Amino acid sequence: MPEFRAGGPAQVEYLQELVDAGLLVRTGVHGVYARGGSFERVRLHFDALVTRTAAPESPEPLLFPPLLPREQLERSGYLGSFPHLAGTVFAFEGDEQAAAEQLELASQHEDWSGFQTMSDVVLMPAACYPLYPAIAARGPLPEGGVTLDTGDSYVFRREPSDDPARLQIFHMREIVRIGDRDTVVEWREEWRERAVTLLESLGLTIDLDIASDPFFGRAGRLLASAQRGQELKWELVSPIAENPTAIASSNYHQDHFGHTFTLRTSEDEPAHTGCMAFGEERVTLALFNTHGLDIQGWPAAVRRQMEL
């Protein structure tokens, strides 16, 4: 069984409030909800605000669907760090007899997994992952590197929970910088300020934390410690249902993806990469949590800033 992360009483109650208000709709699976019209409107208006904020650097949009070639997941190191969060796609490859047997089992809600075969795609683990091999395929970077925009990409994390801020599938919007070390480090510091300013302009309380990813197992604790020690991950934290929650984060991967995907700078060095990521459903939840469930009652300055 995957680890079920029970939300505290405040989170469980807040989920119910969101459901009662029609902002989220339950599907029967923890961490998988439909978004009502008002929720989606806020999410899309926040997404548009990120577009306007990033516009001065003219990032190149590259919109990937939520499937990654399995071969890229195998290469990326993700299964070493986060095997518990990955999702793989299986499909049927049998004949009519097998289809009939599968159907019979499935109709009884019995185990039909034996009729499913691993495919060549997996669910997208992070919005920036598919960019690295795609950019590497173009050859060495142009001078000054590149800046990319994933748009509002769906990503998957296998961590069922009844905390509305912990979804199994959600939209991650990433601006990604690929270049030499100094370029990426400097860019990342600029975006740290820009992201805090952006989120504070929406009336959110933001704490900036040095953070680590939820690495798997005992070895993972060492990785997390090293990540913190080198300040490779910052999180922008804001309360959702009384719980301090990372609503955005910035990662510096050093030259990990440069080596993994043979991504070379114009000087033919392994490229460094960094990203600024916004968890759009979490930002939306933080806004509803801070300003109330009825958008009409939000502060005029926030509605103006979001063009709501």
Added chain:
Amino acid sequence: MPEFRAGGPAQVEYLQELVDAGLLVRTGVHGVYARGGSFERVRLHFDALVTRTAAPESPEPLLFPPLLPREQLERSGYLGSFPHLAGTVFAFEGDEQAAAEQLELASQHEDWSGFQTMSDVVLMPAACYPLYPAIAARGPLPEGGVTLDTGDSYVFRREPSDDPARLQIFHMREIVRIGDRDTVVEWREEWRERAVTLLESLGLTIDLDIASDPFFGRAGRLLASAQRGQELKWELVSPIAENPTAIASSNYHQDHFGHTFTLRTSEDEPAHTGCMAFGEERVTLALFNTHGLDIQGWPAAVRRQMEL
């Protein structure tokens, strides 16, 4: 092996043209591509046009992520009709030792499927599927039924191909009507005209066909024949790379979902359901195919209509 549907020479060549123009970007898997900025811009502007077209009937937006509870797929009948198109989500539930073994195999690109367990979610087979149980959970329909809007939902079809119009994952935008028989039948006829008018206003050549779904196996041929005989499916067909392609379709499910998900009218009868679906990537491809790969060169009337 899933059936690989080879595109004809014209389709394969057109895919390469789209890639060369930066409209699509290859990922290494057939039928899974990233969308470049211009492609996405056209898709989103078409999506907004559907919103404006549907606005007079004020459909309720309900935005589902691309995961469906497995239990709903098992109930829906999909595995009887389309077992070859379904995708299921598997995940890791093992300990640290198992994670290390899985990683070792995956790093060598060997078979690590044995470490993956079927989860309680599957990939979304059609945008309207999750609506039926969600609406049924509210109790009997209000008088006059309901009209819903899925937004631009991702759906999955396991049919790898090198035809750019046959994607494994794409955006389906559906307007869905749930009510009594006459209401749904009449609504569907209105939308047939409205959809033809909408697509023709974009300069597309549209043929309206009585069609059938790609049912699996020998029994499927009977289902397809019955579907045609009762005109349960219409397709709006337009050429993409010389190939007549369904870019939109309308389905009438009679009371199938009403029975399956105990969806009742205000008169406590099983509800009838129908939907008008737009394949957004296909509409976008048809537009590029008809007007050229450079949006600046499109007819002024089309750009005005799409606010491009």
